[in-house]
Amino acid sequence: MAKHVNLERRRQAIYGWLLLSPAAVLLTTFAFYPSLATLWTSLFSRETRRRPSEFVGVENYSDLFADPTFWTVVQNNLIYAAATIPISMAIALAMALWANSKIPARGFVRTAYFTPTVLPMIAAANLWLFFYTPGLGVLDQIGSLFGLPSVNWLGQPETALWAVIIVTIWKEAGFFMIFYLAALQTIPEDLKEAADIEGASRWTYTRRIVLPLLMPTTLFILVNALINSVKLIDHLFILTKGGPNDASKLILYYIWEMAFAFFDAPQAAAMTILVLAVLGIVAGIKFTILDKRTHYQ
Amino acid sequence: MTSSEPFVRVENVAKRWNGQLGVEEVDLSIPRGSFVALLGPSGCGKSTTLRLLSGLELPDEGTITIDGRDVTTAAPSERNLSMVFQSYALFPHLSVAENVVFGLKVRRVRASERQEKLRRALEITGLLGYETRKPGELSGGQRQRVALARAIVANQPLCLMDEPLSNLDAKLRASVRKDIKKLQVDLGITVIYVTHDQTEAMSMADIVVLMKDGRIQQTGSPEDLYYRPANTFVAEFVGSPPMALIAGAALPGFEGYDKIGLRAEDVQVVEAGNGRLTCRVSECEFLGSETFVGLTHSSASGLTVSMPGLRNIPAGKELEITFSDEDLHFFDSSGRRISPQTGAIDI
Ligand SMILES: Nc1ncnc2c1ncn2[C@@H]1O[C@H](COP(=O)(O)OP(=O)(O)O)[C@@H](O)[C@H]1O
Numbered sequence: 001m002a003k004h005v006n007l008e009r010r011r012q013a014i015y016g017w018l019l020l021s022p023a024a025v026l027l028t029t030f031a032f033y034p035s036l037a038t039l040w041t042s043l044f045s046r047e048t049r050r051r052p053s054e055f056v057g058v059e060n061y062s063d064l065f066a067d068p069t070f071w072t073v074v075q076n077n078l079i080y081a082a083a084t085i086p087i088s089m090a091i092a093l094a095m096a097l098w099a100n101s102k103i104p105a106r107g108f109v110r111t112a113y114f115t116p117t118v119l120p121m122i123a124a125a126n127l128w129l130f131f132y133t134p135g136l137g138v139l140d141q142i143g144s145l146f147g148l149p150s151v152n153w154l155g156q157p158e159t160a161l162w163a164v165i166i167v168t169i170w171k172e173a174g175f176f177m178i179f180y181l182a183a184l185q186t187i188p189e190d191l192k193e194a195a196d197i198e199g200a201s202r203w204t205y206t207r208r209i210v211l212p213l214l215m216p217t218t219l220f221i222l223v224n225a226l227i228n229s230v231k232l233i234d235h236l237f238i239l240t241k242g243g244p245n246d247a248s249k250l251i252l253y254y255i256w257e258m259a260f261a262f263f264d265a266p267q268a269a270a271m272t273i274l275v276l277a278v279l280g281i282v283a284g285i286k287f288t289i290l291d292k293r294t295h296y297q
Numbered sequence: 298m299t300s301s302e303p304f305v306r307v308e309n310v311a312k313r314w315n316g317q318l319g320v321e322e323v324d325l326s327i328p329r330g331s332f333v334a335l336l337g338p339s340g341c342g343k344s345t346t347l348r349l350l351s352g353l354e355l356p357d358e359g360t361i362t363i364d365g366r367d368v369t370t371a372a373p374s375e376r377n378l379s380m381v382f383q384s385y386a387l388f389p390h391l392s393v394a395e396n397v398v399f400g401l402k403v404r405r406v407r408a409s410e411r412q413e414k415l416r417r418a419l420e421i422t423g424l425l426g427y428e429t430r431k432p433g434e435l436s437g438g439q440r441q442r443v444a445l446a447r448a449i450v451a452n453q454p455l456c457l458m459d460e461p462l463s464n465l466d467a468k469l470r471a472s473v474r475k476d477i478k479k480l481q482v483d484l485g486i487t488v489i490y491v492t493h494d495q496t497e498a499m500s501m502a503d504i505v506v507l508m509k510d511g512r513i514q515q516t517g518s519p520e521d522l523y524y525r526p527a528n529t530f531v532a533e534f535v536g537s538p539p540m541a542l543i544a545g546a547a548l549p550g551f552e553g554y555d556k557i558g559l560r561a562e563d564v565q566v567v568e569a570g571n572g573r574l575t576c577r578v579s580e581c582e583f584l585g586s587e588t589f590v591g592l593t594h595s596s597a598s599g600l601t602v603s604m605p606g607l608r609n610i611p612a613g614k615e616l617e618i619t620f621s622d623e624d625l626h627f628f629d630s631s632g633r634r635i636s637p638q639t640g641a642i643d644i
């Protein structure tokens with residue numbers, strides 16, 4: 001009898017591993033191995049024609065921390081995240097609540113909101129170039145109607161980062177709205193009716209019922225927005241190239257520059273590892289603290 | 298306000314969806330403290346009528362008065378009523394206690410009073426000890442009771458219920474039915490209760506409103522509907538088995554009537570040669586203390602005879618039946634009940 005149970009258990013285990021293996025193989029090849037290789041690379045010095053690569057421990061990291069550009073870039077990225085995440089989420093939620101109510105031309109409104117999402121980031125950046133270009137751009141044209149001087153939005157350090165941030169928000173808000181809209185449509189109509197009977201105002205209903213029920217979606221969007229605030233840099237190549245004077249340079253762009261413009265792979269690897277560590281911590285917080293406070297249906 | 302003034306009054310109310318039928322010419326007058334059942338087949342406009350009363354829908358025509366106040370276009374919260382939804386409409390992320398006091402919080406009732414009312418409502422519905430559970434962690438019957446608790450906690454004089462038992466199994470339904478009826482009597486509230494189940498309507502209600510295709514067919518006590526059906530639809534809907542309808546032409550002496558109604562308990566089986574109708578047995582339905590024997594006759598529909606104990610009569614066997622004239626119900630060609638003496642419409 002015990003033999004049978006053992007055999008059955010082993011069969012189940014083999015079955016389980018078979019089911020896991022495709023994901024395990026793919027993840028190992030394309031995620032775990034590259035991460036470890038990157039970590040490994042970040043511990044060696046840069047190979048030049050005269051000096052071969054050698055083990056230097058954390059020297060690449062200390063170099064990085066001593067590099068003022070690195071800190072500028074970190075600061076830029078923090079501002080970028082702090083602005084794009086909450087603003088794009090708030091706009092997405094507001095648009096979704098509006099597009100979910102009984103308004104005329106609802107289909108058109110939804111499509112209009114979603115359009116930026118289907119544009120590739122590079123195309124979107126080209127579009128916005130048309131807004132921002134000094135003299136010819138739409139913004140300047142409108143400004144000149146009111147007698148305002150021409151502004152080089154992308155060319156001056158004070159405004160370059162914000163110009164980039166606005167493009168990102170414009171691009172992301174419509175995408176996030178789709179998630180909110182889908183979640184709103186899963187909330188049964190009769191909850192609103194029950195709240196109406198009790199005399200709850202629209203605001204009370206939104207705050208006490210809708211927002212808590214949207215919490216899982218909000219969390220999902222938050223994680224996506226956070227990842228995007230690190231990885232969404234395509235438009236930098238078109239709009240500012242990180243300039244002027246590093247004012248709009250973000251971490252991933254700097255990593256790219258380090259690796260493919262300055263050919264300093266170990267430095268780029270070290271920065272990559274730091275980004276991975278930060279994202280890892282965020283994921284940890286999401287799965288432990290936030291998930292416990294969220295009601296999943 | 299005089300005491301004869303009805304508590305809820307609905308006058309000539311109509312609601313249409315893009316010109317299509319919703320409900321038409323609904324007239325109701327409901328005394329304070331009564332239990333009213335809106336009964337009818339699915340899609341006949343029961344829920345629509347209830348939602349018009351609640352203010353979740355507004356009528357295209359007519360007026361609605363509650364407690365002497367015209368509330369035809371008033372918001373749901375201004376009508377001093379509570380509602381139990383068919384789906385219960387519990388807030389899934391809130392605990393039982395939070396669900397029940399939601400309305401009290403909205404109305405800014407003091408916390409101590411809220412606590413007291415919550416405890417009473419949970420006690421009445423037998424939910425003490427479940428305060429912190431989420432609706433997802435409760436059984437169907439418990440959820441149903443949370444919906445009830447939420448409806449009674451505010452102590453509103455009028456409570457609307459839309460098929461509150463339809464998601465429960467048969468056994469639970471019978472016991473909750475009694476609980477709801479007791480609750481209504483104890484609290485002295487007026488209940489308007491939607492159901493498609495005539496047993497529910499007949500056993501709980503003081504007044505039954507039977508609807509079909511958006512129109513009221515008959516309003517009356519359960520006895521009224523059973524013993525004096527206003528038309529052939531009511532006759533064939535109420536009772537189990539429902540009333541049989543026999544063409545007048547098939548009964549000597551009653552050729553002047555279009556349809557004649559007859560209840561199963563008024564039919565007797567007799568020796569061959571002594572019966573008024575000769576039928577064939579179509580099936581036997583054994584119910585424990587009695588057996589319903591279904592009969593077919595070329596000019597009658599729904600003929601059934603109730604026989605005591607277990608009977609197993611083979612299908613196709615000929616049976617003769619008889620009945621006395623005073624047990625017959627008469628209907629004219631448009632299906633309306635008429636009095637056999639005067640021939641006048643008789644409701
Ligand atoms: N929101 C609506 N839009 C269009 N038609 C509706 C709506 N609500 C109900 N109806 C129609 O009104 C009729 C009555 O429906 P309802 O009152 O829900 O019936 P029931 O007696 O089963 O509760 C049905 O024919 C239904 O299709």
Ligand SMILES: [Mg+2]
Binds near residue numbers: 345
């Ligand atoms: Mg209904």
